[in-house]
Amino acid sequence: MPTSSTPDSRPVAIGITVFRPDAAQVAALRARVAAETRRTIVFDNGGLPAEEAAHLTARGALVLSAGRNIGIGGALDAIAQAAIAAGAAQVLLLDQDAAFSPDQVSALEAALARLRGSSPPPAVVGPRPDAAPGRKAPDYPRRPKIPAAGSLVPVEFLATSGSLVDLAAYARIGPFRSDFFIDGVDLEWCFRAWAHGYGCWMETGTALPHRVGAGVIRSNLLGIEMPRQPLFRMAAYLRNSVYAWRLPHVPRRWRLRQAAYLPLQALLFWADAGYRPGVLAQLAGAVLDGLRGRLGPPRGLP
Incomplete structure (x- = not known):
């Protein structure tokens, strides 16, 4: 070699x-x-x-x-x-x-x-x-x-x-x-x-x-943009981000930034999905999984 x-x-x-x-x-x-x-x-x-x-x-x-x-x-x-x-x-x-x-x-x-x-x-x-x-x-x-x-x-x-x-x-x-x-x-x-x-x-x-995602979701009103991802990936992102707040090596400055940013991202994703109740329920469930420490393969994984 x-x-x-x-x-x-x-x-x-x-x-x-x-x-x-x-x-x-x-x-x-x-x-x-x-x-x-x-x-x-x-x-x-x-x-x-x-x-x-x-x-x-x-x-x-x-x-x-x-x-x-x-x-x-x-x-x-x-x-x-x-x-x-x-x-x-x-x-x-x-x-x-x-x-x-x-x-x-x-x-x-x-x-x-x-x-x-x-x-x-x-x-x-x-x-x-x-x-x-x-x-x-x-x-x-x-x-x-x-x-x-x-x-x-x-x-x-x-x-x-x-x-x-x-x-x-x-x-x-x-x-x-x-x-x-x-x-x-x-x-x-x-x-x-x-x-x-x-x-x-x-x-x-x-x-x-x-080349993450399939395009970009933007909101001029909120002043943010994010990759357009499948629902299971957005849910995994929310779950893992929330869980990471409990880890001592994750800086407080990052936790505060995420605490402000994650709700806006979730709202933007939900709006892009047509405000479907099932999407909101899965995102909320992902946050709950993060708080409870339930990790592993995300729900809805293809």
């Missing part, structure tokens, strides 16, 4: 999660595996045809599956553990929609190398988020009281897709929360990283377009 130019000479692994990929996504996955000299680990959360898994394996990829959808947190942990077993020092996490070139991976490697010896030490470095056409890019709030390092900006959290995770830091911070299943996994882990004395950094010199 080819090695990279990481400071300790161990390789970077590429981890890709897939779920019901369409033909274009499968073709892009094939092309990435063919073009990438680094070890590629694919976790199939369901829907990857057996012949495509065999094709990827024959071209050097490691294809993993639990035989069912275990959520993004469980998939990321399986990838991280496989990368550690392969001797990797870092793992670059991607979803099936991410268009991220090998040169961009190298740019994040160099960014992580520049942070070596910094205080706090880096746990993860990710690209600047851009919005794909018709989509909304995530917002990464600046981490207060930590100075920037050139093009590297300290942020509260990063989306996992596009993030280069230091696996030694991962081993100390702990796994991603599999019980969150799909939403808020990255946010919770990054807040935990900061609480453990590690930093999360955005490299503004490289960008990744994000």
Whole structure:
């Protein structure tokens, strides 16, 4: 297996999660595996045809599956553990929609190398988020009281897709929360990283377009916009956000921001769904689940 130019000479692994990929996504996955000299680990959360898994394996990829959808947190942990077993020092996490070139991976490697010896030490470095056409890019709030390092900006959290995770830091911070299943996994882990004395950094010199949801819901009156998501995903987002308020490593400033913002998001989502009573009932049930700590696969999961 080819090695990279990481400071300790161990390789970077590429981890890709897939779920019901369409033909274009499968073709892009094939092309990435063919073009990438680094070890590629694919976790199939369901829907990857057996012949495509065999094709990827024959071209050097490691294809993993639990035989069912275990959520993004469980998939990321399986990838991280496989990368550690392969001797990797870092793992670059991607979803099936991410268009991220090998040169961009190298740019994040160099960014992580520049942070070596910094205080706090880096746990993860990710690209600047851009919005794909018709989509909304995530917002990464600046981490207060930590100075920037050139093009590297300290942020509260990063989306996992596009993030280069230091696996030694991962081993100390702990796994991603599999019980969150799909939403808020990255946010919770990054807040935990900061609480453990590690930093999360955005490299503004490289960008990744994000394709979350199916369009954007906007309200000029409320002054907010959000991705248009399936109901089960919005419910999971509300549930996990509310549950996270009880976690001691989630800063009070973030809890206060969410307490003001979540009701507006829920109202906007409900309005976009035509004010249907069943939608409101599921959103309210998700909030109650968060308060009660009932996590795991969200209700209505396809």
